[in-house]
Amino acid sequence: MISKQQISEIISKYDQENLAIATVCSHSSLQIFDGARKEGLKTIGICVGQPPRFYDAFPKAKPDEYIVVESYADIPKIAQELVEKNAIIIPHGSFVEYMGAKNFAELPVPTFGNREVLEWESDREKEREWLEGAGIHMPKNVPDPKDINSPVMVKYYGAKGGRGFFIAKTYEEFLENIDPNEKFTIQEFILGTRYYLHYFYSPLETEGYSLSEGTLEMLSMDRRVESNADEIFRLGSPRELEEAGIHPTYVVTGNVPLVARESLLPLIFSLGEKVVEESIKLFGGMVGPFCLETVFTDHLEIKVFEISARIVAGTNFYISGSPYADLVEPDLSTGKRIAKEIKLAKDMGQLDKILS
Amino acid sequence: MISKQQISEIISKYDQENLAIATVCSHSSLQIFDGARKEGLKTIGICVGQPPRFYDAFPKAKPDEYIVVESYADIPKIAQELVEKNAIIIPHGSFVEYMGAKNFAELPVPTFGNREVLEWESDREKEREWLEGAGIHMPKNVPDPKDINSPVMVKYYGAKGGRGFFIAKTYEEFLENIDPNEKFTIQEFILGTRYYLHYFYSPLETEGYSLSEGTLEMLSMDRRVESNADEIFRLGSPRELEEAGIHPTYVVTGNVPLVARESLLPLIFSLGEKVVEESIKLFGGMVGPFCLETVFTDHLEIKVFEISARIVAGTNFYISGSPYADLVEPDLSTGKRIAKEIKLAKDMGQLDKILS
Amino acid sequence: MISKQQISEIISKYDQENLAIATVCSHSSLQIFDGARKEGLKTIGICVGQPPRFYDAFPKAKPDEYIVVESYADIPKIAQELVEKNAIIIPHGSFVEYMGAKNFAELPVPTFGNREVLEWESDREKEREWLEGAGIHMPKNVPDPKDINSPVMVKYYGAKGGRGFFIAKTYEEFLENIDPNEKFTIQEFILGTRYYLHYFYSPLETEGYSLSEGTLEMLSMDRRVESNADEIFRLGSPRELEEAGIHPTYVVTGNVPLVARESLLPLIFSLGEKVVEESIKLFGGMVGPFCLETVFTDHLEIKVFEISARIVAGTNFYISGSPYADLVEPDLSTGKRIAKEIKLAKDMGQLDKILS
Known part of the structure; x- marks a missing residue:
């Protein structure tokens, strides 16, 4: 991974009054x-290949300029160009x-957030170590x-992208469904309702919900729309579908907005707080947006099945604010929150704290 | 219950240019x-115990001050303090x-709305008397x-909080599931889609959708997210789950926003109108927000299974307006509508009409 | 159908500084x-009969005046009155x-959009010819x-309004369910998640996502709430319900807002583009809002099962903007977009292009 030191040197040469943000034209x-x-x-x-035409239909989101590459694997080739343009990369899932991940780790362009998080988030074992170490229920x-x-x-x-899963209620059901040629893991199925909680952690010293270092916000939440699992009940029950050779899949096609029971907010903040505090201990801390992927049980417990340590597409509904972000300031998307953080860090002379 | 007369005397001593609203830090x-x-x-x-920290993350919703009690049962002990601060209590479900309910009925602090509604709403028999008396289909x-x-x-x-229910389609299914040691009630299951309709009734004389007294608004609607009933189909059909000893529950974890078919609005308003008119006859009328909990059938009939005679958490999504409230004025939440009603009543010298 | 020529003559006599829009009080x-x-x-x-009272509760949506008819079939009788008021009709589904359709085709009042679309959209065969001709997957x-x-x-x-359908997974299930006295059609059931995509096509020369003629916008999307199909799983699986003689129905009672995976936007625009281009070839082109009713499969393909060539009720949630429309301009509903198009066409002297 490129060192903090190297990134600091690049930033020190940036024209900070002409910063640009850069990202891949997709996802969020x-x-x-x-x-x-x-x-x-x-x-x-x-x-x-070429600039995606659909931005022409969204003038307020159309980037000032495009850099075209032959394939995303070629992004390292434009690193110098990005640096010359004083660019800060905003990484998203896509x-x-x-x-x-390897190319990304080495990319010699200042990037919003702490790249060290990648190794903790992409490895199932380390992710569990992190979250359970924070006292989170998985x-x-x-x-x-x-x-x-x-x-x-x-x-x-x-298994990738919502395929290669199945649900079993008993060992018998497991045996009926398992492909003996495949390796597998088995995880408790948490019955409840899914909530994807969108947080923002700032390591800068500002007022707000304070952690040992920095502050925490909860900007919005969504529920993913999963194809075909969300509508498959129209066709048959799991057993009826099994008989017909039809299998549920969990491919995300979009997002539905929602709010959580207000009495759960203390717990929701406590979960975010613990994850951040543990990340500071383990690898110097996440920076910026992250998402806890959870299930709310009927005992009003929150189980976390995954963390995404960057902007998630579930925030896309909230481009002009959310029921939560509106209580911070009007018209605050996660995208805008990122831009504000960059400007604030620049004004405080602390870009090093939020870039890597 | 504390008398209207006693509350009027308290209000008459209030510094009406320095009114404060007070509520418990939860729900809405x-x-x-x-x-x-x-x-x-x-x-x-x-x-x-202590002020909930999560308000630090929502500066626009952070109360000007906190009053800390040891337990909510101790709220009567702070009545005098609330009165000295010219406080009006906004009661919500929590x-x-x-x-x-008893403590609440006696609380010697001016409260938004008519406390008499409580006895009509909390008793299943009286609730039915009220709603069916209004010509509502239950x-x-x-x-x-x-x-x-x-x-x-x-x-x-x-049964409480979404547990202690089951669905049966036949007498046989009833017998298979019933716990013979428990008392029960049986109610028709209305097949359709759930809508929670958020109304606001003002007894003050203003322009708008006029009733025999006062005016009616419909500010928003939501669908509750119920754990685990909303996602349990992923695991199995009711019969498959029954075999596995898994039971659906209906615990509210949050709310999803939605709108209704516009051709149903005349019916939706008529339902709200009837409920208000009947409440005026029965107990002097509700005041402020109320919610009809309904199912829209595939014959486009609306069946009402419950009424909540105060602000419901389903309005929480709409903190900066809703597709309906936006047609009244911009940025209108139910919370803001309550504050406006209090200010208007004060300006008209009619606080007595909306407090009890 | 009334000729373009006749409508042009009517428009030429309009007081274009005092245009009015007129529609039936329902739907959108x-x-x-x-x-x-x-x-x-x-x-x-x-x-x-009489003006619907519910508009009194929505002052910003209350029309300046009402024209009362005895039945909608009588609308031709008010054609002259509408023309005298410089009215442009905005047709919606209801x-x-x-x-x-016949009355509508002949109505001698300028109407927003191209009336020729009606015959292509209301006939299943022609609709398929149009969409498949455009290269759309149905x-x-x-x-x-x-x-x-x-x-x-x-x-x-x-079959009408969400009734008269059933799902079968095999020929046996078909035989079990079919009513031998009824004529039927059979269509592939696309498993996935439903998205209703709300486009707007302007034939006027403006900047934006350009087609061979005019420009395309994608303003929002929704998922319909269907009674009882959306919640019937609570009662039983399809087979369990069949045994109990209970049948799913698909009657639209409202709409839930959502957003799509951003990586699908190029495909979403391409679908809209193809449909518009083909409509230009076939009948001179649609004008204004249209909706593709789609299923997103778990292979991230989009299958289109129907087109609505006018404003759909799914846009009703977005009366003050949407996650997509907000990137065009603030506070942009489809209703407002229509009004803007009329004003723009008037200013450009091209009302003929958008009315028929």
């Missing part, structure tokens, strides 16, 4: 560009995925299928 | 405080529940389980 | 009136349905029930 880029524009930062859209692992005595989610190795 | 307090702030009213947050009671000839909801006495 | 009229008011156009509400027809080898939707002739 509309709000990232819109937010930067609102805060008066320049915007650079990185794209493959950015890292398209480019490859679904339990079930190492031996014979121990299945309540619903479980069975996940094949290399 | 973010929008109540935010709404009061927008209207220039002071805010007092009542909390147990407020009444936490404090206890799910039918089925006194004898042998008469089950269509889907029913069986509810144990003392 | 709140936003149509609100949008016109925001753009400074007069509004006329057409209603049966408008055409209530009035009857669910396949299954002419012979014996060929059912994956889930299908069976639809009786004359």
Whole structure:
């Protein structure tokens, strides 16, 4: 991974009155560009082949300029150009995925957030170490299928993008469904309702919900729309579908907005707080937006099944604010919050704290 | 119950240019405080133990001051302090529940709304008398389980917070599921889609949708997110789950925003109108926000299964307006609407009409 | 159908500084009136019997005046009055349905959009010719029930408003459910999640996402709330319900807002573009709002099962903007977009291009 020191040197040569934010034209880029524009930062859209025409339909999100690459794997080739344009990269889920984690780790361009988080988040074992170390409740692992005595989610190795899972309620159901040629993991299935909680952590000294260092915000929440799992009940029950050879899948196609029961907010903040505090201990701390992917049970417990340590697409609904962000300031998207953080850090002379 | 007369005397001594609104820090307090702030009213947050830190993250909803009690049952002890601060209490669902209905009835602090509604709303029989008296269609009671000839909801006495229900489609299913040691009621299960309709009734003379007295608004609507009933189909059908000993529960964890078919608005207003008119006859009328909890059937009929005669948490999504409230004025939450009503009543010298 | 020429003559006599928009008081009229008011156009509400009182509760959507008819079939009788008031009719789904397609086709009042679209949209065969001609993927027809080898939707002739459908996964299920006295069609059932995509096509020369002629916008999207299909799983699986003689229905009762995965936007725009380009070839082009009713599969393909060539009620949630429209300009509903188009066409002297 490129060192903090190297990034600091690059930043020190930036024309800080002409910073630009740059990201790949996908995932949550509309709000990232819109937010930067609102805060008066320049915007650079990185794209493959040619500029995507759909930005023409969204003038407020259209980047000031595009840099076209042949493939996302070529992004390292434009590093120098990005640096010359005083660019700060805003990584989103697709950015890292398209480019490859290794390429991303080495990219010699200042990047919003702490790149060290990547290794903690992308490795299931380390993620569990982090979250459970923070005192977060996660679904339990079930190492031996014979121990299945309540619903479980069975996940094949290399399952990706919402496929390669199945649900079993008993060992018998496990045996009926398992592909004996595949390696798998088994995790407790948490029955409840899914909430994706969108936080923002700032290591800068500002007023607000204070942690040992920095402050925490909760800007919005969503529920993912999963194809085909969300509507498959129209066709049949799990058993009826099994008989017909039809299998549920969990591919995210979009997001629905929602709010949580207000009496859960203390718990919601406490979860975010613990995750941040532990991240500071483990690797110097996350920076900026992160998302806890949770299930709210009918005992009003919150189980966390995953963390995303950057902007998630579930924030896309809230491009002009949310029921929570509106209580911070009007018209505050996560994209705009990122731009504000960059401007604030610049004004405080602390860009080093939020870039890596 | 404390008398109207006693409350009037307290109000007559208030410094009406320095009114404060007070409520318990939960349920819908973010929008109540935010709404009061927008209207220039002071805010007092009542909390147990210590001020909840999460308000630090929402500066626009943070109350001007907190009053800390040891337990909500101790709220009567702070009555004098509240009166000295010219406080008007905004009761929400948790407020009444936490404090206890009896304590609430006697609390010698001016309270937004008509406290008489409590006895009509908390007693199932009187609630039915009220709603059916208003000509509202409710799910039918089925006194004898042998008469089950269509889907029913069986509810144990003392069932609370979304547990202690089950659905049966036949008498056989009833027998398979019933716990013979428990008392129960049986109600017709209305098949359709749930809508929680958020109204506001003002007894003050203003322009708008006029009733025999006062005016009616419909500010928003939501659908509750119920754990685990909303996602349990992923695990199995009701029968498959029954075999596995897993039971659906209906615990509210949050709310999803939605709008209704516009051709239903005349019916929606007519339902609200009837309920208000009947409440005027029965007990002098509700005041302020109320919610009809309904199912829209596939014949576009609306069945009402419950009424909440105060602000409901389903309005929390709409802290900066809703598709309906935006047609009244911009940025209008139910919390803000309450603050506006208080200010208007004060300006008209009619606080007596909206407080009790 | 009334000729373009006749409409042009009527428009040429209009006092173009005093245009009014007129529509039937239902469906999406709140936003149509609100949008016109925001753009400074007069509004006329057409209603049966008497003005609907519920507009009194929504002052920003209340039309400037009402024209009362005895039944919607009588709208032709008020044509002269509408023309004298310089009215432009905004047709919505209920408008055409209530009035009857033939009456609508002949109505001698300038109407927003191209009336020729009606015949292409209301005839299943022509609709398929249009969409498939545009290269759109639709669910396949299954002419012979014996060929059912994956889930299908069976639809009786004359099925209307969400009834008269059933789902079958096999030929056996088809035989169990089919009413032998009814004519039917069989269509592939697309498993996935439903998205209703709200576009706006302007034939005027403006900047934006350009087509061969005019520009395209995507203003919002929704998911319909269907009674009882959306909540029927609480009662039983399809097979369990079948045994109990309970049948799913698909009657729209409202709409839930949502956003789509951003990486699908290029495809979403491409679908809209193809449909518009083909409509230009086939019948001179649609004008204004249209909606593609789609399913997003778990392979991130988008299948289109229907097109609505006018404003749909799914836009009603977005009366003050949407996550997409906010990137065009603030506070932009589809209703307001229509009013803007009329004003722009008037200023450009091109009302002929958008009216028929």
